[in-house]
Amino acid sequence: MKRFFASLSQYNAVIWIRVFGTALCATTTFMLRPFFVFYLSDKLNGSILLPLLIVGLQPLAGILLSFWGGGIADRYGRKPVMLFALLIQGACMLGFVFTDQVWEFAVLSVINGMGMPMFLPAANAQVADVVPPEKRGEVFALIHTAINVGGAVGPLLGLLIYSWNQGTVFSVSAASFLLFAMLVWWKVPETVPARLAEDSLPQRAAAPKVTFRDHRLLYWFTLFTLPVGVLYSQVETTFPLHLKEHFANASSLFAILMTINSIVVVAAMVWVAKKTERRSPQMMILLSYVLFAVVGVGYGFARHFYILVLVELIFTVAEIIGMTHLQKYVSVIAPSNMRGKYNAIFGMYMSIPKLLSPILFGLLFEYYGGGVMFSAVALLLLLAGPAQFRLIRNHRKREDAVLPPADKNPVLAEASQG
Numbered sequence: 001m002k003r004f005f006a007s008l009s010q011y012n013a014v015i016w017i018r019v020f021g022t023a024l025c026a027t028t029t030f031m032l033r034p035f036f037v038f039y040l041s042d043k044l045n046g047s048i049l050l051p052l053l054i055v056g057l058q059p060l061a062g063i064l065l066s067f068w069g070g071g072i073a074d075r076y077g078r079k080p081v082m083l084f085a086l087l088i089q090g091a092c093m094l095g096f097v098f099t100d101q102v103w104e105f106a107v108l109s110v111i112n113g114m115g116m117p118m119f120l121p122a123a124n125a126q127v128a129d130v131v132p133p134e135k136r137g138e139v140f141a142l143i144h145t146a147i148n149v150g151g152a153v154g155p156l157l158g159l160l161i162y163s164w165n166q167g168t169v170f171s172v173s174a175a176s177f178l179l180f181a182m183l184v185w186w187k188v189p190e191t192v193p194a195r196l197a198e199d200s201l202p203q204r205a206a207a208p209k210v211t212f213r214d215h216r217l218l219y220w221f222t223l224f225t226l227p228v229g230v231l232y233s234q235v236e237t238t239f240p241l242h243l244k245e246h247f248a249n250a251s252s253l254f255a256i257l258m259t260i261n262s263i264v265v266v267a268a269m270v271w272v273a274k275k276t277e278r279r280s281p282q283m284m285i286l287l288s289y290v291l292f293a294v295v296g297v298g299y300g301f302a303r304h305f306y307i308l309v310l311v312e313l314i315f316t317v318a319e320i321i322g323m324t325h326l327q328k329y330v331s332v333i334a335p336s337n338m339r340g341k342y343n344a345i346f347g348m349y350m351s352i353p354k355l356l357s358p359i360l361f362g363l364l365f366e367y368y369g370g371g372v373m374f375s376a377v378a379l380l381l382l383l384a385g386p387a388q389f390r391l392i393r394n395h396r397k398r399e400d401a402v403l404p405p406a407d408k409n410p411v412l413a414e415a416s417q418g
Contacts, residue, residue: 013187014130015139018123019146021180025089026150028173030258031158035251037240049362055237058109059354062117065344073122073340077190078129081340083181085119088112090177096170120347125339128331129191134277137328141273144323148269151262155255210341217333217395222346224388225326227380229353230361231292234377237358239299242370246303253305257312264316272320281325282392288322289385291315293378300374329392 041051073081092112099105124140131139161169212219244250276284291314298311334342364373 012130014126014189014191015142017183017187018127019142021183022143023146023149024176025173025180026147027154027157028093028150028169028176030151030154030262031161031169032173033155033158033236033258035158035162037237041241049359049366051237053359054106054109055354055358057106057355058113059117059351061110061114062351063348063355065114065117072118073125073344074192074337077192078122078126078340079184079188079190081122082119082126082184082188085115085122086177086181086184088118089115090174090181093170093174093177097167097174117344117347117351121340121342121344124327124331124343125334126188126191128334128336128339133332136331137277137324138270138273140327140331141269141320141324144320144327145266145269148262148265152259152266153262155258159252159255210338210345215342217391218330218342218345220391221330221388222349224384224391225346225349226353227377227384228289228292228322228326229350230357230380231296231377232350233353233357234361234374235299236354238362238365238370238373242299242365242374245370253308257308260309260312261316261319264313265320268316269320269324273324276321276325281329282389282396284321284325285329285392286385286389288318288325289381289388291318292322293381293385296374296378296381300371300378 037051037055041047089112092108092115095108096105099108127136127139127143158169161172210218240250240254243254247253295311295315295318298307298314302308302311330342330346331339361373361376364376
């Protein structure tokens, strides 16, 4: 662990501000997450589908921005896009303080949904700009650890504040986004590669489009990652309602499970990232898909607290392995002039499920129950995992046959082994 952090000492303020801001905003986001669906359900007289529909509207703007948002980070720079995205989210959180109608929450959710799909492609492209390929897995692991620092303290802190004053939770969240924006404006320089920065805006705007014909690997990779996004979407939406059907203290139980997940991720993420950085990414990703499928079945049929804790620990292992290698692989295969675009398109593996799966799988949940719904998610994961494995392996074989050893990316070269 000490050697891991020593290896990160070479990185400049860009990485550490990203880590601090991510931890800060994740804390306030996780303060809200466990209770938002419960709140909407209570406001709508116990309805199940309407709260899920409202939550599902949030990623709508994100999907529309997925092709455009990454592109503007490549054209106009990482910093202005990150600033604008953070200010949008801060403004929406502040708007929630003065909102008491469900339709108003829905409108703000859609606008707020523009924030992360703009911020993440720009911020992840920034990581690729300043961190060498062989170290990106470690940095993405550190950022994911920061997210889970927020996940560790946010739910329980939110439980205390939410029970005292609901508006305060939104105010604190707004302040965190605005503080992060101030730090980016003050301390983070523009990191667009020099050869791109020298181009005029019309030249950057004329950059090649990320078409399916020319970038099939990215699109297939994103498609096979969708079931992971479906699982995460159901954890945030239908899983709390599923727990409510079988446990009297569902909200507290959900907060406890989220906290367990986050604490273990914080404790183990960087260590696992270091230990698996030279492992075959296709094997690591396949393993994570199998574990995610086990989690789906566990969530659907677990009826005892300790079994749920065991399932949550399995989910944590899958998350640590899968998220690091998925994000790292995208950062490595992305051309330098399309890093924002690649990260934006890959981000749809979360945006599309957040829009569609609460409705589609919500119907399964309402008519057939949580067991059937989570089993369907597990089946999708078991189908997508081997497909993802073959996609990466075949890509590596083709690259090995075309490129001479001197031209190969050292990180991708390791992917072909195993």
